Amino acid sequence: MRVRTLLLAASLTATGLLTLPATTASAAPGAPAEHAEDFNGDGYADLAVGVPSGTVDGKAKAGYVSVVFGGENGPGGNGVRRITQATAEVPGTPEAGDRFGAAVTTAYVDDDKYADLVIGAPGEDIDAKADAGSVTVLYGTGDGFAQANTAARGEKASDAYGMSLAAADFTGDTDVDLAIGAKDKVVANLNPYAARTEPVMTYPMGGRAPVLTTGDFNSDGRPEVAVAYYTQNQPHTQSHVQLYRYSKDEARFGLAWSSDNSAANALAVGDFNGDGLDDLALGNCREIADENIDDPCGPEERAKGGGIHIHYGGGDEPIWQGQTLNQDTPGVPGVAETGDDFGNALAVADIDADGKDDLIAGAPGEAIGSASRAGALTVLKGGTKGILDASGAARAVSYQQNSPGIRGVAERGDTFGAALATADHNGDGRPDLAAAAPGENASAGGVWNLPSVTAGGTVVTPNSLGLPASSHPYAYGAVLSR
Numbered sequence: 244m245r246v247r248t249l250l251l252a253a254s255l256t257a258t259g260l261l262t263l264p265a266t267t268a269s270a271a272p273g274a275p276a277e278h279a280e281d282f283n284g285d286g287y288a289d290l291a292v293g294v295p296s297g298t299v300d301g302k303a304k305a306g307y308v309s310v311v312f313g314g315e316n317g318p319g320g321n322g323v324r325r326i327t328q329a330t331a332e333v334p335g336t337p338e339a340g341d342r343f344g345a346a347v348t349t350a351y352v353d354d355d356k357y358a359d360l361v362i363g364a365p366g367e368d369i370d371a372k373a374d375a376g377s378v379t380v381l382y383g384t385g386d387g388f389a390q391a392n393t394a395a396r397g398e399k400a401s402d403a404y405g406m407s408l409a410a411a412d413f414t415g416d417t418d419v420d421l422a423i424g425a426k427d428k429v430v431a432n433l434n435p436y437a438a439r440t441e442p443v444m445t446y447p448m449g450g451r452a453p454v455l456t457t458g459d460f461n462s463d464g465r466p467e468v469a470v471a472y473y474t475q476n477q478p479h480t481q482s483h484v485q486l487y488r489y490s491k492d493e494a495r496f497g498l499a500w501s502s503d504n505s506a507a508n509a510l511a512v513g514d515f516n517g518d519g520l521d522d523l524a525l526g527n528c529r530e531i532a533d534e535n536i537d538d539p540c541g542p543e544e545r546a547k548g549g550g551i552h553i554h555y556g557g558g559d560e561p562i563w564q565g566q567t568l569n570q571d572t573p574g575v576p577g578v579a580e581t582g583d584d585f586g587n588a589l590a591v592a593d594i595d596a597d598g599k600d601d602l603i604a605g606a607p608g609e610a611i612g613s614a615s616r617a618g619a620l621t622v623l624k625g626g627t628k629g630i631l632d633a634s635g636a637a638r639a640v641s642y643q644q645n646s647p648g649i650r651g652v653a654e655r656g657d658t659f660g661a662a663l664a665t666a667d668h669n670g671d672g673r674p675d676l677a678a679a680a681p682g683e684n685a686s687a688g689g690v691w692n693l694p695s696v697t698a699g700g701t702v703v704t705p706n707s708l709g710l711p712a713s714s715h716p717y718a719y720g721a722v723l724s725r
Contacts, residue, residue, distance in 0.1 A: 279349045280313075280666045280724060282383035284357045287313030287321070288666035290677055290703070291360055292690060293344030293722030298713040299327045299337040306343035308362055309710065309719070310387070311703050313668035317675060317692040319701040323708050324387050326360070332391045333379060335367065340374075342366040346452070347724040350410035350419045352435050357383030360724070361394070361421060361435075363405020365452075369396050376404030378423055380435050394435040395423050402426055404440075406452035409725075411466040413457075413489040413496075422468045424453040429470055429487070431496065443487050443496045449474035456725075458512035458521040460486055460500070461559050467499055469523060473506035473531045482506035482531035484523075484539075486560070500560045505539035505552070506531045511589035513600030515625040520556025522629070524602055526586030528552040528567075541567025548578075549585030551604060553630060566631045568623075570606070574637035576621060577609065584608035585621075590663035592674035594696045599625035603676060603696065605660030611643050611653035618659030619643035620678055622696055644680070648698025650691065651683070658682040659691075664723040669694055679720025688719030 280288040290311040299305035307327040314321035328335040328343055337343070346363035353359060360381040369375035375397025382389050397404040407424030414420060414433055421432040423440065427448050430440040454471035461467070465488075473482035484507055488499040502525075509526030516522070527549040528540035540552045545567040554561035569586075570579040579585070588605035595601070602623040611617035623630050624638040631637055643660075644653040653659070662679040669675060676696045681688040689704040705717045 279351070279358055282310060282358050282360065283312065283387050284383070284385055287670045288668050289313050290318040290666075290668065290690065290692070291347050291349065291724035292720060293347040293362070293724075294710075294717055294719060295342035295345040295722065296713065296715040296718055297344070298711070298715070300329055302337045302339045302341075303714045304366070305337035305339060305341050306345065306364065308344045308347055308360065309708065310360070311708065313670070315669055317668045317694060317701045319692070319703045319707065325710065326362070326381060326388070328364070332388060333381060334391060334393050335364075335377070335379070338368065340366040344722060346405055346408045346424070347722055348408040348410050349724050352380055352419045353382055357385070359383050360388070361408055361410060363408050363423070365403035365405045365425075367397075367405070372397060372400040372402075375400060375402045376406070376425060378405045378408065378421065378432070392436060393438045394421060394432050395430065395440050396438050397425065402428075404430070407455045409455040409457050409468065411457040413466060413468065415465045415491065422455050422457070424455055426450060429453055429455070429468065431468070441495070443468055444470065444485070444498070446472065446483070447474045447476070447479040447481070448472040449476055454507060454510050456510040456512055458523060460521050460523065460556060460561055461488070462520060462556075465489065468496070469510050469512070471507040471510055471525065475531060480532050484510070484525055502539045502554070502563070504530050504532045508584070508587045509589040511591045511602065513591035513602065513625070514556070515553065515600050515602060516555060516627060516629040517597070517599035517625065518556065520558060522556050523554045523561050524589055524591075525552045525554070526589040526604060527584055528586065541565070545569045545572070547571065548580050548583035549587060549606065551586040551589075551602070555629060566629050568631060568637060572631070572637055573635065575623070575639050576641035577606075577619070580610070582608045582616075588661055588663045590665045590676065592665040592676070592696065593625075594622070594674060597625075599627070601625050602630055603663055603665070605663050605678070607658035607661035609643065609660075611645055614653050614655045614657075616682070617643065617653035617655060617657050618661060618680060618682075620660035620663065642678075642693070642698060646698060650702050656682040662720055662723045664725055665696070668692055671695075675700070677723055679723060681718040681721035686716035686718050688717050688721065690720040690723070
């Protein structure tokens with residue numbers, strides 16, 4: 244389900260860190276390229292940012308989605324749309340606590356050339372059912388967006404449908420399906436034009452949003468739903484990363500693979516070793532229940548400061564043993580320190596077009612000098628052995644707001660790298676990185692666009708976009724479309 248892009252080759256410095264060459268951007272394509280984030284079909288990927296804490300029509304935390312259109316110089320100078328439940332095409336009404344935009348993803352639901360926007364509102368009240376939650380699909384058109392419909396409604400109070408989202412063709416009928424994270428459950432909509440859902444799995448999750456992604460781990464041409472969740476409330480002190488597969492014969496989802504007792508705050512799928520099989524990366528991986536002697540997140544010492552564990556594709560399911568790294572791993576910049584939250588956000592792209600995906604990891608808790616939780620991100624190069632080479636070392640480069648070419652200054656609480664996403668925002672055929680710092684400027688927040696995943700680019704903030712005042716901090720960038 245990944246779209247590969249073409250880049251010039253990367254090089255290594257004498258220190259062994261990955262560097263990306265400065266290149267001349269090619270002209271934007273004459274016909275629109277199909278990006279999963281191109282809502283207006285102009286060939287540039289757009290940036291969708293959920294602002295669930297935003298005030299709408301005086302309603303605190305009613306929430307909205309800020310769509311920043313891409314262009315030759317990236318997002319920021321090409322127009323912006325603010326999508327709320329007061330927008331003409333969108334069902335519903337803004338109400339305090341709806342948290343519209345708490346989760347955002349994109350897909351081609353209606354099979355035209357315009358990407359569509361899928362939005363979760365876990366605080367939506369349905370009739371008399373408080374916080375039942377809802378999911379809305381908003382359809383892209385040549386001028387941005389057209390009609391919308393409700394794709395899911397919570398069945399009872401506190402269901403909180405729309406806490407997390409993922410989209411793929413799980414059934415193999417060529418139509419897009421939705422996986423929807425809710426309180427203590429995941430459901431699926433196999434027809435996003437109607438608000439009908441069916442169960443994927445149910446288990447106590449401590450009230451947290453399940454982490455969702457998709458990948459074809461058994462190489463049958465149909466992706467599975469990957470779910471990460473945990474709870475620390477007795478008697479359900481458990482942590483799991485699991486895969487659920489849709490069975491055509493049984494017309495339902497079933498458990499296909501489980502990494503018991505591993506908890507992850509982020510999941511990402513890529514082909515990091517170039518063997519043609521999907522690999523699953525677990526970000527900020529650690530053991531919650533402390534019952535499994537098999538170390539599901541790899542060696543325990545690699546969990547310090549946040550560890551990343553990668554299950555490589557095995558043709559039928561991800562292999563149990565893989566690679567584990569943190570900031571104490573050779574070749575990874577920095578030092579593993581408690582609270583770094585290394586891997587708390589993950590993104591994937593084949594940055595240098597070598598046929599092996601690269602992994603970008605956010606560490607929003609990283610201290611920069613005396614500035615605690617200023618945040619950083621690390622670009623980890625894929626290779627024939629995966630993210631680590633045969634000696635167990637990585638090739639990587641790190642960026643933070645004090646890095647040359649990165650705008651701003653690293654300050655306490657910025658949490659740079661708290662959310663990450665990759666897309667070709669400037670139309671040059673190479674992936675760009677959107678890196679959020681939702682704690683920037685007293686939690687007003689902002690999103691840095693790093694062209695070709697290098698220093699430079701633009702920054703969008705609530706102030707630069709002219710967003711209306713909010714009674715709660717925007718935390719702009721805490722929710723990015725994936």
